[in-house]
Amino acid sequence: MFKNLTIRKRIMAILIIVYVVSLVVAVIGGWIVLKQDTIRESEEKATILLASMKAARTYLKKVLRPRLQEILPGQFVLEGMSSTFMSIGVSKFVQEKHPEYIYKVAAPNPLNRNNLSDEFEQSVIESFSKGGVKEWKGFMEKRGKTFYSVALPIVAEAKCLRCHGDPNDTYPSLLARYGNKSGYGWNAGSVVGGLFVYVPADIAIAQAKKKLLYFTIGFSVFFLIVLVVVDRILIGSVVSPIENFVRVADDISKGRLDREFTVTTNDEMKAIADAFTRMKVSLAKAMDILKER
Ligand code: HEC
Structure with missing residues (x-):
């Protein structure tokens, strides 16, 4: 390969190929690692948000609601039950500081219309209903932005039907607030909705891209410096001495035996120069002998 190129161009061509190949490999490898980092980071944030929301729900179910029911038998206090x-x-207070962290209790048949599942949530809830899927996680687009979402199914139990069963049997205050159209008729054992959390992934993805860009620039600058240094070394220690050899050898071949091969280094070039000089001396001697005859 590159047989018709000069040594200098050949070495430069090889270095450029090494640069391109290693850059491609490094960028692809870097992207895989950074992407995994982004996923792990987003997953961690989403899992923590979901765990906090579940903890709030558990506190209400295990501590607050039983206590309120004890004090106010037969009454329904929305805020505490x-x-x-x-x-x-609770999530609204979280959003005051972190507006892009979204928590939603989505259901296709909700009491509160704000909890109505959107297209994406609907498809996840359907996959929960079909069974097999215990948790959904991954990137998704929402309002033109990329989010990482984690979702868990919500399965109705018999006790839920006190409020979500027959609207005629529910608390009057609940009926007054939500009406009797939507949020009822659930069946125990079936998936009725999903707990969804969304954490913003745009920033993490942009940061990963920025890191890759900086790496590419740094790597290219480094290679450019290597290229220039190698070129300087090649010119000084190989190309210039060879050009000098060519000129001197040309002169000697034309009879100018006073010309000298000069090299400043003490390497292979010096060995060639010494060999040429010995050849020149032998040639001069041979010519002298011929002249004497
Ligand atoms: C004491 C009444 C009551 C009981 C019991 C109850 N819920 Fe609810 N549930 C509500 C109210 C009220 C809302 C609406 C809250 C809001 O305005 O966001 C709601 C909302 C929901 C939602 C969000 C969708 C919607 O309807 O707005 C889901 C999902 C849900 N409940 C599931 C359950 C499950 C599962 C159980 C049983 C483990 C249960 N609920 C038991 C009163 C109840």
């Missing part, structure tokens, strides 16, 4: 209402309320 609905884990959904309460956890959404």
Whole structure:
């Protein structure tokens, strides 16, 4: 390969190929690693948000609601008895500081229309209903932005039907607030919705891209310096001495035996120069002998 190129161009061509190949490999490898980092980071954030919301729900179910029911038998206090209402309320305070962190209790047949599942949530809930899927996680687009989402199914139990069963049997205050059209008729054992959290992934993805760009620039600058240094070394220690050899050898071949091969280094070039000089001396001697005859 590159047989018709000069030594200098050949070495430069090889170095450029090494640069391109190693850059491609490094960028692809870097992207895979950074992408995994982004996924891990987003997953961690989403899992923590979801765990906090679940903890709030559990607190309500295990501590607050039983206590309220004890004090106010037969009454329904929305703020302290609905884990959904309460956890959404908590998430609103989280959003005051982190507006892009979204928590949603989505259902296709909700009491509160704000909890109505959108197209994406609908498809995830359907995959939960079909069975087999215990958790959904991954990147998704929402309002033109990329989010990392984690979702868990919500399965109705018999006790849920006190409020989500027959609207005629539910608390009057609940009926007054949500009406009797939507959010009822659920069946125990079936998937009725999903807990969804969304954490912003745009920033992490942009940062990963920026890191790759900086790496590419740094790597290219480094290679450019290598290229220039190698070129200087090649010119000084190989190309210039060879050009000098060519000129001197040309002169000697034309009879100018006073010309000298000069090299400043003490390497292979010096060995060639010494060999040429010995040849020149032998040639001069041979010519002298011929002249004497
Ligand atoms: C004491 C009444 C009550 C009980 C019991 C109850 N819920 Fe609810 N649930 C509500 C209310 C009220 C809302 C609406 C909250 C809001 O405004 O966001 C709600 C909302 C929901 C939502 C969000 C969709 C919607 O309807 O707005 C889901 C999902 C849900 N509940 C699931 C359950 C499950 C599962 C159970 C049983 C483990 C259960 N609920 C038991 C009162 C109840």
